[in-house]
Amino acid sequence: MSPRKSVAETQHTRQRIVERSLAIASVEGLEGLTIGRLANELGMSKAGVLGHFGTKVSLQLAVVDAAATAFTEEVPRRVGDVRPGLPYLRAVCEAWVSYLERRSLPGGCFFTAAAAEFDGRSGPVHDAVTALNALWQRDLRVHVRRAVTAGDLPSDTDPDQLVYELMGVMLALNHFLQLQHDEAAPARARRAFRRLLGT
Amino acid sequence: MSPRKSVAETQHTRQRIVERSLAIASVEGLEGLTIGRLANELGMSKAGVLGHFGTKVSLQLAVVDAAATAFTEEVPRRVGDVRPGLPYLRAVCEAWVSYLERRSLPGGCFFTAAAAEFDGRSGPVHDAVTALNALWQRDLRVHVRRAVTAGDLPSDTDPDQLVYELMGVMLALNHFLQLQHDEAAPARARRAFRRLLGT
DNA sequence: CCTACCGATCGGTAGG
DNA sequence: CCTACCGATCGGTAGG
Numbered sequence A, B: 001m002s003p004r005k006s007v008a009e010t011q012h013t014r015q016r017i018v019e020r021s022l023a024i025a026s027v028e029g030l031e032g033l034t035i036g037r038l039a040n041e042l043g044m045s046k047a048g049v050l051g052h053f054g055t056k057v058s059l060q061l062a063v064v065d066a067a068a069t070a071f072t073e074e075v076p077r078r079v080g081d082v083r084p085g086l087p088y089l090r091a092v093c094e095a096w097v098s099y100l101e102r103r104s105l106p107g108g109c110f111f112t113a114a115a116a117e118f119d120g121r122s123g124p125v126h127d128a129v130t131a132l133n134a135l136w137q138r139d140l141r142v143h144v145r146r147a148v149t150a151g152d153l154p155s156d157t158d159p160d161q162l163v164y165e166l167m168g169v170m171l172a173l174n175h176f177l178q179l180q181h182d183e184a185a186p187a188r189a190r191r192a193f194r195r196l197l198g199t
Numbered sequence C, D: 001c002c003t004a005c006c007g008a009t010c011g012g013t014a015g016g
Helices: A007-028 A035-042 A046-050 A056-074 A086-102 A110-118 A124-149 A159-180 A185-197 B007-028 B035-042 B046-050 B056-074 B086-102 B110-118 B124-149 B159-180 B185-197
Strands: none
Touching: A007 A035, A007 A056, A007 A110, A035 A046, A046 A056, A056 A086, A056 A110, A056 A124, A086 A124, A086 A159, A086 A185, A110 A124, A110 A159, A110 B110, A110 B159, A124 A159, A124 B159, A159 A185, A159 B110, A159 B124, A159 B159, A159 B185, A185 B159, B007 B035, B007 B056, B007 B110, B035 B046, B046 B056, B056 B086, B056 B110, B056 B124, B086 B124, B086 B159, B086 B185, B110 B124, B110 B159, B124 B159, B159 B185
16 A cells, blocks of 8 residues: 655646646547556556546546646747737747747647647537637737737738738648658748738 | 358448548547447448458558548549649639538548647558648649749749748638638638739 | 456457 | 457546
């Protein structure tokens, strides 16, 4: 029998599970993630892993949550103190390119992969992924609007159209980097962003 | 014991299996496809299904092949007899938008989904998906070059850059349509293509 | 956090 | 194309 663990130790174990899950899921997908593999790689029993979450869906939701936190730390938070509107847009797009260049996760952008995996399914995981995707696009749209108001983007700019095109450049970067290992892709993404957001 | 089937009947059954597999895989992914589910939905035994392919990987490859054939029929073949270069590019981009608008597959573009699913894996399925993706981009690039040569696109056009941006618009259309059911997305895609390829 | 176990399902095979 | 079956693994539970 294992000795009783402190709350801190329990939370640390939980964090280890989630981190490993995130790395596995970025390659195999959230459905390809299995309790047995997780237990094996962490040197634990399946029951020990599952005890922290109850069900696989709860584990998946914890992984989505951790991915959102990591993404926030690695992209928007790295933008630094730049003004809202166009300066923010340019900085956050550059932060996105840099995030994928750094290869923080072996499978590239977790949310791009999760969006493709769950877009045809239903349930809490789909809903969580969709909600976070919406948040990200809302953030972009807010700053596009401010840029237009400030006169930094043409007054006839359609914010939804620009968000659509920015998203396209981002999705393409993940695609070219992950599927084709195209090392020229980051430069192409930067050039495309420059064309959309001015020099 | 079932009566002996003719070659034609055997091929018909095989085709039924592949078609159903394609519909399932476009939603659940090629890994989420299972022999048991397939057998159940087709009213066959698992052995009856698997007998046509031998292994699950062979079935997956047959599905990729069928998806490629269907894609060719539904996109490049619908372009009609338009001149190579810029006219072809405009027509094939419009055919792509129309293809996704028609919702031929419940999960959207099969290759976009398969690319995201297999970009971190290795093996014959990954290789097949990657090769078809490369073919598609090569086709686009060939016509971009011709358009430049013909003087229909600026002489300083970087073909790989334009292919990258065209791919971004395509990936974004699938993303907005599948994940967000955004019915305005096709119009945004058309507008983005127009901006990239002239009015 | 463990051992021991559950029914269901996985891909695949033998034999006809 | 079927029945019958294989070992492995799935998510999850009981009980401690």
